[in-house]
Amino acid sequence: MGVTVGRFAFLVMTAATLAVSTRTAADAGFDVVPSAFNPARVDVQIKAAWTPGIGVPDRTADSHDDQGLVLSISDTVAYPPGASAVAEVTPGEGHTLRHLAFDHKIGTHCSGGSPRWVVETTDGGVYAFGCSAGVREIDLPGSGWERVTFSCSDVQVLAGVDGSCPLGSVQTLSALKIVHDEAGSTTLDNLDVDFVVTGKGR
Numbered sequence: 304m305g306v307t308v309g310r311f312a313f314l315v316m317t318a319a320t321l322a323v324s325t326r327t328a329a330d331a332g333f334d335v336v337p338s339a340f341n342p343a344r345v346d347v348q349i350k351a352a353w354t355p356g357i358g359v360p361d362r363t364a365d366s367h368d369d370q371g372l373v374l375s376i377s378d379t380v381a382y383p384p385g386a387s388a389v390a391e392v393t394p395g396e397g398h399t400l401r402h403l404a405f406d407h408k409i410g411t412h413c414s415g416g417s418p419r420w421v422v423e424t425t426d427g428g429v430y431a432f433g434c435s436a437g438v439r440e441i442d443l444p445g446s447g448w449e450r451v452t453f454s455c456s457d458v459q460v461l462a463g464v465d466g467s468c469p470l471g472s473v474q475t476l477s478a479l480k481i482v483h484d485e486a487g488s489t490t491l492d493n494l495d496v497d498f499v500v501t502g503k504g505r
């Protein structure tokens with residue numbers, strides 16, 4: 304009898320946990336906050352900013368949005384200490400993840416390593432999705448741009464279980480951001496997290 308009660312209690316707890324962990328970014332809405340990461344104050348120039356006049360206009364509901372996200376660094380700084388231009392999704396913790404994409408301005412930096420989505424999960428997983436790894440749709444959403452959509456076939460597991468992938472997983476996020484840390488400049492727009500799109504600063 305004691306075992307039966309214990310199992311019932313466990314099931315109730317599991318259901319409650321799932322109810323919380325299946326909350327998505329779409330429920331929450333989110334901002335994308337740029338910043339410079341340079342813990343050792345290495346002598347490099349870093350820019351991380353939503354910048355007027357260089358984005359894809361009119362994809363979001365705000366017809367006045369012409370901002371694009373510029374992430375640039377004048378030199379590559381080996382890790383550690385590393386240095387990077389960062390765009391953090393906030394709130395980035397507490398929900399699960401099923402879809403990641405962004406629009407990339409063709410001709411600006413895009414390699415297998417940078418810029419990249421970095422996904423951290425509460426179970427200690429750290430995952431990267433590098434710009435050039437995603438599926439590219441040229442001239443979407445406009446001429447000179449490409450939409451880059453990521454799937455589990457693009458994932459790099461930096462920490463955690465080999466073969467795991469946070470997209471479509473029950474893993475709960477602890478952080479979600481775009482990191483650019485290779486010398487050069489990239490321009491992105493319309494960051495897509497679970498089909499919720501952010502194309503400008505606050």
Ligand SMILES: [Ca+2]
Pocket residue numbers: 358359360368369370371492493502503
């Ligand atoms: Ca925009």
